[in-house]
Amino acid sequence: xxxxxxxxxxxxxxxxxxxxxxxxxxxxxxxxxxxxxxxxxxxxxxxxxxxxxxxxxxxxxxxxxxxxxxxxxxxxxxxxxxxxxxxxxxxxxxxxxxxxxxxxxxxxxxxxxxxxxxxxxxxxxxxxxxxxxxxxxxxxxxxxxxxxxxxxxxxxxxxxxxxxxxxxxxxxxxxxxxxxxxxxxxxxxxxxxxxxxxxxxxxxxxxxxxxxxxxxxxxxxxxxxxxxxxxxxxxxxxxxxxxxxxxxxxxxxxxxxxxxxxxxxxxxxxxxxxxxxxxxxxxxxxxxxxxxxxxxxxxxxxxxxxxxxxxxxxxxxxxxxxxxxxxxxxxxxxxxxxxxxxxxxxxxxxxxxxxxxxxxxxxxxxxxxxxxxxxxxxxxxxxxxxxxxxxxxxxxxxxxxxxxxxxxxxxxxxxxxxxxxxxxxxxxxxxxxxxxxxxxxxxxxxxxxxxxxxxxxxxxxxxxxxxxxxxxxxxxxxxxxxxxxxxxxxxxxxxxxxxxxxxxxxxxxxxxxxxxxxxxxxxxxxxxxxxxxxxxxxxxxxxxxxxxxxxxxxxxxxxxxxxxxxxxxxxxxxxxxxxxxxxxxxxxxxxxxxxxxxxxxxxxxxxxxxxxxxxxxxxxxxxxxxxxxxxxxxxxxxxxxxxxxxxxx
Numbered sequence: 193x194x195x196x197x198x199x200x201x202x203x204x205x206x207x208x209x210x211x212x213x214x215x216x217x218x219x220x221x222x223x224x225x226x227x228x229x230x231x232x233x234x235x236x237x238x239x240x241x242x243x244x245x246x247x248x249x250x251x252x253x254x255x256x257x258x259x260x261x262x263x264x265x266x267x268x269x270x271x272x273x274x275x276x277x278x279x280x281x282x283x284x285x286x287x288x289x290x291x292x293x294x295x296x297x298x299x300x301x302x303x304x305x306x307x308x309x310x311x312x313x314x315x316x317x318x319x320x321x322x323x324x325x326x327x328x329x330x331x332x333x334x335x336x337x338x339x340x341x342x343x344x345x346x347x348x349x350x351x352x353x354x355x356x357x358x359x360x361x362x363x364x365x366x367x368x369x370x371x372x373x374x375x376x377x378x379x380x381x382x383x384x385x386x387x388x389x390x391x392x393x394x395x396x397x398x399x400x401x402x403x404x405x406x407x408x409x410x411x412x413x414x415x416x417x418x419x420x421x422x423x424x425x426x427x428x429x430x431x432x433x434x435x436x437x438x439x440x441x442x443x444x445x446x447x448x449x450x451x452x453x454x455x456x457x458x459x460x461x462x463x464x465x466x467x468x469x470x471x472x473x474x475x476x477x478x479x480x481x482x483x484x485x486x487x488x489x490x491x492x493x494x495x496x497x498x499x500x501x502x503x504x505x506x507x508x509x510x511x512x513x514x515x516x517x518x519x520x521x522x523x524x525x526x527x528x529x530x531x532x533x534x535x536x537x538x539x540x541x542x543x544x545x546x547x548x549x550x551x552x553x554x555x556x557x558x559x560x561x562x563x564x565x566x567x568x569x570x571x572x573x574x575x576x577x578x579x580x581x582x583x584x585x586x587x588x589x590x591x592x593x594x595x596x597x598x599x600x601x602x603x604x605x606x607x608x609x610x611x612x613x614x615x616x617x618x619x620x621x622x623x624x625x626x627x628x629x630x631x632x633x634x635x636x637x638x639x640x641x642x643x644x645x646x647x648x649x650x651x652x653x654x655x656x657x658x659x660x661x662x663x664x665x666x667x668x669x670x671x672x673x674x675x676x677x678x679x680x681x682x683x684x685x686x687x688x689x690x691x692x693x694x695x696x697x698x699x700x701x702x703x704x705x706x707x708x709x710x711x712x713x714x715x716x717x718x719x720x721x722x723x724x725x726x727x728x729x730x731x732x733x734x735x736x737x738x739x740x741x742x743x744x745x746x747x748x749x750x751x752x753x754x755x756x757x758x759x760x761x762x763x764x765x766x767x768x769x770x771x772x773x774x775x776x777x778x779x780x781x782x783x784x785x786x787x788x789x790x791x792x793x794x795x796x797x798x799x800x801x802x803x804x805x806x807x808x809x810x811x812x813x814x815x816x817x818x819x820x821x822x823x824x825x826x827x828x829x830x831x832x833x834x835x836x837x838x839x840x841x
Contacts, residue, residue, distance in 0.1 A: 200218075201218045201301040202217045204322070206304065206315060206322075208308060208309040224749075225824065227259065227733065228262075229258060229271070229710050230257070230272040233255040233272045234282070238759060247385060248278060248388040253305060253306055254305040259272075260301075261732070262295075263296045267488070267711065267712055268487055269488070270288055272284060272709065274382070275381060277651075281760075284757070285378040285382060287354075291353070291354055292712070298396050299320060299398065308389050313390060313392065314392045315393070316346070316396075318398075327391075330342070330355075334357050334358065335542055339372075355370055356392060357542065358543055359543050360384060362595060362596050366384075366606060367546065368382070368546050379546040380653065404735050405738030406735045413732045420720040420728065427663070428664070438514070442518070453630075454523040455524070455559070456621060457623060457777075458783075479498040481497045490717075509538070517534075539590045545594055548629045548631055552607060552622075563621075572592075606624065629652065630774065631654050640660065641660045644698055646799070647698070649757040649758060656702055656705055676726075680697060691797055698798075702754050704718070704723055704726055707746070710753060726746065752824070752825065758813060777790050817839050
């Protein structure tokens with residue numbers, strides 16, 4: 193059995209047009225500079241995809257990336273999915289499961305998918321055997337059907353799969369890439385890119401071994417890491433809550449804080465009985481059939497299979513219930529029916545749709561209908577109102593969106609493009625940034641979230657600065673922060689309605705979460721002090737890879753990554769003008785709670801602090817030459833200047 197060297201990473205480059213594949217060893221220093229996963233996919237994306245490339249054309253590349261921690265009891269099976277988004281910015285997102293460890297066992301850390309296939313195809317990787325197989329029989333199939341057919345065809349219970357549904361095949365906005373039926377990622381555009389390449393799926397099987405460079409040091413570091421997440425000793429109140437209920441527990445908390453986007457965020461609270469009806473407790477009591485977990489995850493409550501045993505949707509089965517569903521398919525459209533919510537969410541997974549795109553585009557359309565901007569003639573005769581009782585009409589709309597049929601063709605664009613088509617100031621009711629719908633966490637009550645949504649290079653993505661509800665600041669002292677080089681007053685930084693230090697806090701969150709996702713591991717594990725003190729992660733990385741770097745150099749990897757993402761965007765023409773919050777968040781106060789909108793002066797102050805802390809130009813947001821030199825990214829300067837972009841000293 194071949195055992196992987198965790199310090200060395202390599203990429204399988206596939207050309208779909210030529211039906212060819214070759215293996216490339218990545219530069220040895222890249223592990224120390226970019227760690228893995230998200231770090232290396234961002235580096236390859238910047239190098240390979242040139243400015244102005246057509247996102248849905250043959251010059252775009254889709255990357256699937258694991259990293260040196262995958263296959264060890266810390267990687268959690270995470271994968272980075274990256275490409276250029278159809279919206280022009282960088283597209284990157286992660287997906288869990290077990291594909292990453294299996295890919296590494298087959299001998300590869302990354303797959304770079306070039307070109308466009310003439311016909312539907314899927315890629316089969318069996319250790320050193322690479323096959324391009326016909327996927328015409330899988331095309332138009334749902335994700336569930338594709339999973340079942342592939343498992344029967346491959347006939348190996350250890351094989352792992354990535355695949356798309358009909359939504360990505362039809363290039364529906366924000367379509368996602370799926371694994372293990374209900375694990376999904378890449379809502380920033382990766383599913384559309386995979387569909388444009390006519391790549392239906394990737395199957396992988398490997399029988400190699402993965403071993404840390406220093407086994408004893410790794411075991412010791414892992415024990416220290418796990419102590420911080422032990423339900424009996426963790427100092428973070430969210431650790432046991434998350435382990436038991438998972439993210440949907442927030443649907444009971446947010447209404448009391450004025451933080452639950454209701455009826456397209458026209459209100460920020462919801463009737464108590466509705467919030468209770470879709471709660472995590474009801475989900476556990478009524479529907480959960482078994483717990484699941486990603487590879488080696490210590491929190492089995494994250495993923496759950498469910499079944500509806502009675503009522504209108506009896507017999508419907510699905511998986512996963514996160515914090516997003518109770519908002520996007522619950523309060524945002526005023527739906528307090530848990531059975532309907534789970535059915536809509538499950539159908540999104542089967543069609544390969546993003547729940548945030550669907551939920552917030554539906555809530556935009558409902559508000560437009562109630563305001564008289566959309567009529568029955570526009571909506572295929574559907575009375576598209578908040579709290580609508582015509583459940584079958586909603587279910588049919590999900591399929592129409594995935595297939596781009598009738599009114600679904602407009603909704604398939606996402607609310608940004610759809611509002612541009614409809615006009616009549618309908619953009620004011622679209623909750624999106626950089627053309628991407630927001631997620632479940634509202635901005636006006638959590639100013640760092642507002643700033644995070646504004647500056648995120650991929651569009652709204654809470655994993656880039658998770659969590660919005662940090663641990664108690666008293667669990668780490670000012671002296672410890674100073675020792676770690678973190679210049680923050682945590683009490684002030686965590687004061688959610690005070691804009692002071694939000695730029696500095698977001699900068700640290702973005703750097704540290706980039707490191708966690710580059711190793712890779714899961715940001716849901718950033719509890720207790722694991723999001724502030726990165727030394728446990730540093731020790732794990734050093735023991736796993738044998739790569740020697742000091743702590744400051746380790747932290748600089750996350751900073752290098754966030755700068756690479758910004759460089760990709762500025763090369764594509766993005767700047768401060770694109771770092772905004774949705775119109776409603778910038779112009780309407782939170783009704784009933786006294787919280788103010790994020791007015792331009794407040795946003796500008798936070799942006800100035802964030803750009804200044806990063807040493808980015810305050811208008812172009814281009815990193816300064818000094819910062820690029822410090823990070824070892826001076827190779828990008830000539831590229832930027834060739835594109836007419838000024839790099840200041």
